[in-house]
Amino acid sequence: MTHIQSTVTDVSKFGRVGVLYGGTSSEREISLLSGQAIYAALKNLGINAVAIDAQDDVLQQLIQHELDYVFIALHGPGGEDGTVQGALEYLQLPYTGSGVLASALAMDKQRCKQLWKGIGLPTCDFIILNEDTDWKAALVDLGGKAMVKPASEGSSIGMRPVENADQLKSAWLHAASFDSVVIAEPLLEGEEYTVAVLGNNALPSIRIRSEEIFYDYKAKYFSDETSYFCPSGLSEDREEEIRQLSLDAFNSLGCIGWGRVDLMVDRQGNFQLLEVNTVPGMTSHSLVPMAAIASGIDFDQLVLQILQEALR
Numbered sequence: 001m002t003h004i005q006s007t008v009t010d011v012s013k014f015g016r017v018g019v020l021y022g023g024t025s026s027e028r029e030i031s032l033l034s035g036q037a038i039y040a041a042l043k044n045l046g047i048n049a050v051a052i053d054a055q056d057d058v059l060q061q062l063i064q065h066e067l068d069y070v071f072i073a074l075h076g077p078g079g080e081d082g083t084v085q086g087a088l089e090y091l092q093l094p095y096t097g098s099g100v101l102a103s104a105l106a107m108d109k110q111r112c113k114q115l116w117k118g119i120g121l122p123t124c125d126f127i128i129l130n131e132d133t134d135w136k137a138a139l140v141d142l143g144g145k146a147m148v149k150p151a152s153e154g155s156s157i158g159m160r161p162v163e164n165a166d167q168l169k170s171a172w173l174h175a176a177s178f179d180s181v182v183i184a185e186p187l188l189e190g191e192e193y194t195v196a197v198l199g200n201n202a203l204p205s206i207r208i209r210s211e212e213i214f215y216d217y218k219a220k221y222f223s224d225e226t227s228y229f230c231p232s233g234l235s236e237d238r239e240e241e242i243r244q245l246s247l248d249a250f251n252s253l254g255c256i257g258w259g260r261v262d263l264m265v266d267r268q269g270n271f272q273l274l275e276v277n278t279v280p281g282m283t284s285h286s287l288v289p290m291a292a293i294a295s296g297i298d299f300d301q302l303v304l305q306i307l308q309e310a311l312r
Contacts, residue, residue, distance in 0.1 A: 011047045014307060015068030018061075020084065022053035025076035026157050026178065034282040035073035041303040042071070054079060062091060069310055070095040071303075072279055077152060080279045081107035096310045098278040102254035106276040110151045110183055112253065116273055121249055123273040124266075126185040129172040135165035138184065145187035148172060150179035161187055188272060190265030193232060195246035196280070196291040197259050198302075199309055202243035203291035207232035228287070230294045242271055249273050257309040260288055 019042065021035020022028055035051060042049035052061050054074055062070070070093050074080060082104035088095045098106065105112050116123045127138055129148065139146060139162070148171035150158040158178035160171035168184065175182040192210075196203040207229040234242065246261035253276055260280040263271045280288045282303075292302040 011045055011304075013311070014047055016066060017042055017047055017049045017069045017071055017307065018065055018067040019049060019051045019071045019073055020054045020058070020079070021051060021073040022055065023074045023076075023079045024055060025074070025078050026153065027076035030281055030283060031073060031075045031079065033284075034075065034286070037282050037284075037299070038071055038073050038303055041300045042307075044300050045304055047307075054084065058084070059087060059091075062088075062093065067093055069093070069307065071307060071310075072096050073282065075279055075281065076157075077107070080277075081152065094310050096306050097257045098253075098255040098259065102256070103278050105253045106255060106259075106278045107152050109149060109275055110181055112275065113183075113273075115252065116249065119252060121245070121252065121273060122270060124185040124188065126183045129168075129175075129182045129184050133169075133172070135169045139163075139165050139168050142184055143186040145189075146184045147187050148175050148182060148184045150175045151181035151183055153178050163187075188264040188266055190267065190269075192262070192264045193242060193271070194263070194287050194291075195243055195261045196288040197246065197250045197255070197261065198288075198292070198297075198305060199257070200247075202247050203288075204230055204294045205232040205234060205239060205242050205246075206230040206287050206291055207234075208287075226285075228290060230290055245271055245273070250276055258288070258306045 019035050019039045021031050023031055039049055039051045050065050070088055072079065072084065072095055074084060078084065080103060082100040085095065085100045085103050089100060105115065113123050113126060127141065145163045146168060148160050148162060158175040160174060162168045162171050172182050192208045193205050194208065195205045209227040242263065249261050250259055255276060255278055260277040262274040264274060266272050280286065282289060289299050289302060
């Protein structure tokens with residue numbers, strides 16, 4: 001079991017902390033829940049915190065509140081893709097989580113996968129779909145079944161599994177309504193895992209079993225039918241393998257502070273990297289808090305340790 005000890009007890013060192021949440025992305029609903037939970041934890045810790053719904057006037061709010069630190073609780077484009085990180089850099093405001101480049105790379109599944117492939121980390125082959133795609137040939141290349149994804153969305157938004165050419169085209173049209181770049185990769189049907197990263201440590205892996213067709217938006221945040229296993233049931237060697245692979249994936253993008261790495265198992269039993277989340281959910285159904293509890297870290301202490309990482 002991983003135990004990460006708190007190193008800061010004087011919370012006044014943080015000054016005034018702004019929790020950036022909400023925003024305007026398709027993940028606004030979840031960001032509101034994450035931000036509310038984080039704000040409540042900061043208040044429980046005695047930290048001077050203010051909740052800021054990051055809509056059109058976010059820059060003015062950041063200046064008006066005279067903040068010392070910013071806790072980013074924004075999910076998806078505009079909050080997790082380097083955009084707000086760049087604004088905070090310009091304002092010289094320290095913030096939680098990864099920087100501009102790492103956030104942008106992690107959000108962009110196409111370039112993230114290209115980087116991983118370039119350095120030999122395991123991730124599925126993929127193709128980019130567009131209006132000129134030969135749908136039948138593409139599906140053959142993908143092994144007969146595929147998962148279609150917007151390149152720069154999170155929370156499984158816009159994703160669909162397909163198993164014929166008509167479904168592939170329809171899924172592309174659906175995904176293209178969320179992002180101009182759409183990718184498709186062979187459908188993985190093995191176990192799904194996630195590994196939370198806190199500082200330089202990988203927390204215990206979580207195995208996910210969804211009663212939905214796949215682990216979609218509903219299953220992630222609202223379904224009581226989704227099962228989570230932590231410990232995940234992996235052998236000691238496999239647990240070490242998945243945790244090291246997750247750290248390698250996280251570090252390869254230049255990510256820092258905290259995050260979550262998602263993986264699945266292929267037909268050969270090998271782990272395949274799906275994506276890195278640089279601002280994972282922090283709701284009642286969220287996985288980073290679950291892994292933290294398995295490591296002896298309650299929610300308030302988790303929030304404190306994420307904030308402490310910003311001090312570094």
